[in-house]
Amino acid sequence: MSSLIDFPSVVLDKVLNELDLFSVLTLRKVSHGLRSFIDDSTLQRNSKNSIFPPKIRLEINEEFILLELGSKTIQYEKHQCQVLWKKESEDWSRGKSKMFEEENFEELFLKDFAIILKRNNSRRLECFELGIQDIDSKIDIFSSEFKAKEVILKVSEPDQVLKFLPFFDAGTLEKLVLMAAERQEQEDEKDDKEKFNLRGIEELPQWKQAKNIEVQGLNVAPKIENFLHFSTVKVYFESVAYQEVMLLKEKFATSSTLTRFEILFDYITDDEQLNTVLGESFKELDDGLHGQERWFFRIPNSQEIGELVITTMGSIVFSRVSRDSVPGGAVVRD
Amino acid sequence: MSVEPEVPIVQVEEVRENPVLYKIISSDNHVFTISEHAVKLSKTLWDLITNLGLTAENALDNPIPVENVNGKNMETIVQFCERHKYDEEEPEYTNYIREFVLPEWDRQLLSIDNEELFQLILATNYLDIQKLMDYCCRVIGDMAKDKTPEELRIIYGIPTDAEDDALERSASDSPGPSG
Numbered sequence: 070m071s072s073l074i075d076f077p078s079v080v081l082d083k084v085l086n087e088l089d090l091f092s093v094l095t096l097r098k099v100s101h102g103l104r105s106f107i108d109d110s111t112l113q114r115n116s117k118n119s120i121f122p123p124k125i126r127l128e129i130n131e132e133f134i135l136l137e138l139g140s141k142t143i144q145y146e147k148h149q150c151q152v153l154w155k156k157e158s159e160d161w162s163r164g165k166s167k168m169f170e171e172e173n174f175e176e177l178f179l180k181d182f183a184i185i186l187k188r189n190n191s192r193r194l195e196c197f198e199l200g201i202q203d204i205d206s207k208i209d210i211f212s213s214e215f216k217a218k219e220v221i222l223k224v225s226e227p228d229q230v231l232k233f234l235p236f237f238d239a240g241t242l243e244k245l246v247l248m249a250a251e252r253q254e255q256e257d258e259k260d261d262k263e264k265f266n267l268r269g270i271e272e273l274p275q276w277k278q279a280k281n282i283e284v285q286g287l288n289v290a291p292k293i294e295n296f297l298h299f300s301t302v303k304v305y306f307e308s309v310a311y312q313e314v315m316l317l318k319e320k321f322a323t324s325s326t327l328t329r330f331e332i333l334f335d336y337i338t339d340d341e342q343l344n345t346v347l348g349e350s351f352k353e354l355d356d357g358l359h360g361q362e363r364w365f366f367r368i369p370n371s372q373e374i375g376e377l378v379i380t381t382m383g384s385i386v387f388s389r390v391s392r393d394s395v396p397g398g399a400v401v402r403d
Numbered sequence: 404m405s406v407e408p409e410v411p412i413v414q415v416e417e418v419r420e421n422p423v424l425y426k427i428i429s430s431d432n433h434v435f436t437i438s439e440h441a442v443k444l445s446k447t448l449w450d451l452i453t454n455l456g457l458t459a460e461n462a463l464d465n466p467i468p469v470e471n472v473n474g475k476n477m478e479t480i481v482q483f484c485e486r487h488k489y490d491e492e493e494p495e496y497t498n499y500i501r502e503f504v505l506p507e508w509d510r511q512l513l514s515i516d517n518e519e520l521f522q523l524i525l526a527t528n529y530l531d532i533q534k535l536m537d538y539c540c541r542v543i544g545d546m547a548k549d550k551t552p553e554e555l556r557i558i559y560g561i562p563t564d565a566e567d568d569a570l571e572r573s574a575s576d577s578p579g580p581s582g
Contacts, residue, residue, distance in 0.1 A: 071521035072560035073543075083536060087544030098552040101564050156549065165551040226452050 074102060084108050090188050092122060098152060098167055098222050108180060110390045111187075121188060123195035126225070127210070130202040134178045137198075143181070145157050145174040152177065175208055182210055192216050192218045194262040197237065201248055205228050216241040220275075223250040224287070239274035250285030265289045293317045293330070301329040309334045311342045314377075314385060318347075322368050322375055332385040347377070351399040365390075374401055407412065423459045426454060427481075428465035433474030434466060441484035446531035472526040479523060482536050483512060490534070503540050512540045 073081065085093060085107065097104050122139030129135075134145040140157035142161040153166040174231070184264065193216040200223030201208075216238045224230055225249060230345060233244075265287040270276055280300040289295075291306035293313050297320055309332060321327055337343070344350065350362035361380040369376050394399060423439040427448070443449050448467065457465055469477065486508065487579050505513075513520065520539065527535045556563065562570065 071518050071525075072562070075521070076458065076524065077528060080536075080540075083540045084543050087540040089544070091546035092544070092550070092555075095550060095552055096555055096559075098569060099556045099559070099561050102567060103561060112547050154551075165553075167411060169551055236486070340496055376481075383462075 126198040128200040134318045134386050145178045147174050150174045211236040214238045220242040221246040223248045225250045234275050239278045244281040246280040246283040303331040307335050308335050311339045330387040422484050425462045428437045428466045429474040429477040430470050439483050440488035444484045465508050471529045476523050476526040
């Protein structure tokens with residue numbers, strides 16, 4: 070019976086280069102011999118077929134490490150050093166697993182990750198989603214910076230951003246997403262979310278140079294001035310003062326960079342003032358429950374019209390629209 | 404007009420004008436003839452031919468014995484080389500996103516069981532045929548898609564760690580050359 074392991078190492082090397090990344094990681098788990106061969110192999114970067122998945126998602130916590138590559142997911146569990154993997158559409162119960170009782174799940178992951186880095190020397194990719202719960206985690210994956218166009222950081226405190234964001238090349242980064250990490254233990258539904266201070270983060274070149282920003286589920290200070298240099302903004306504010314909305318309207322009309330600014334809010338303080346200051350809105354009530362109010366305003370030196378939409382669902386959206394899309398009967402104000 | 408575009412005219416003329424053929428004998432004594440352009444795809448064979456000083460005149464009288472390759476593999480190899488003898492040099496793949504697709508003809512040719520395919524790879528490695536090697540490795544690589552480690556172990560004929568250890572033990576238990 071012939072076997073892959075009877076191949077001369079040059080041939081085996083060639084085969085490895087024909088395998089997609091996920092298959093290499095699977096093959097690593099077949100036997101010790103293959104594992105050490107793969108770890109020592111060169112895995113040329115530009116082999117014809119080593120298509121690198123556009124997105125990596127990585128979650129690291131004390132109990133498990135989750136690694137998602139394109140449509141495939143591997144989970145390394147601390148318990149019995151079990152490794153599970155599945156395709157996008159499957160749930161875990163349908164996935165496959167294997168135990169490596171004599172190994173350490175973190176080391177197993179790190180070796181797989183080293184393969185990934187070998188396969189993508191350039192460290193370029195479309196999107197890197199990272200959630201590392203323990204800021205002092207000893208799992209060091211950043212031997213050099215990644216060049217990702219989009220970076221999604223799942224965090225619970227600003228220090229995590231300060232620690233991990235600098236590992237992404239500021240020149241490549243276009244879109245930055247900061248999300249609240251899912252909490253392990255259900256905290257007794259505390260309504261007052263801890264404040265998430267952007268100070269320090271604002272000083273990072275990644276923050277300064279990114280074009281698009283999304284902040285989800287983190288209680289950042291409702292100051293729009295922190296976001297005015299971006300092109301598109303989507304941010305959650307627990308409460309917004311109506312003065313901030315007015316300030317944003319003014320800044321939006323004169324900004325050379327902003328094209329869209331979306332605020333998700335729980336409430337607007339003194340919102341009755343809005344109608345006084347903005348004038349009567351153009352109302353559309355679709356089903357009587359979720360309505361929206363729209364205002365249109367001129368943008369100096371531009372053919373485009375500024376549009377402000379406030380919905381009863383709790384969102385404020387400033388965007389630029391063409392003059393044609395302003396509904397008849399709507400007033401375009403200054 | 405029903406000219407078959409399958410075979411370029413150039414090829415027909417060239418073969419007619421320059422019908423240099425070589426004879427190869429496989430390990431199990433099957434004899435194959437292969438054209439000069441085709442045999443050049445095998446670096447090993449072409450080096451051998453050059454070193455032996457074979458020419459158009461004496462080529463057919465001097466069959467080349469290849470003891471590492473059996474008739475079955477040699478047949479596949481000769482077919483492959485004849486098929487690809489006029490291929491242009493493939494451009495370097497600069498864009499790593501681009502996926503290389505194995506041509507249907509070659510996929511058919513390589514639709515053989517794993518045992519045979521593994522033998523063919525070893526033969527291809529010995530004869531140093533770059534393109535066939537790439538294609539074989541591709542077929543082997545494709546087998547791994549969406550498999551689990553256990554499935555891969557079976558497909559690739561890899562012993563378990565326990566089997567490996569047992570093998571090593573029996574090897575070290577068996578008397579060495581001096582014992």
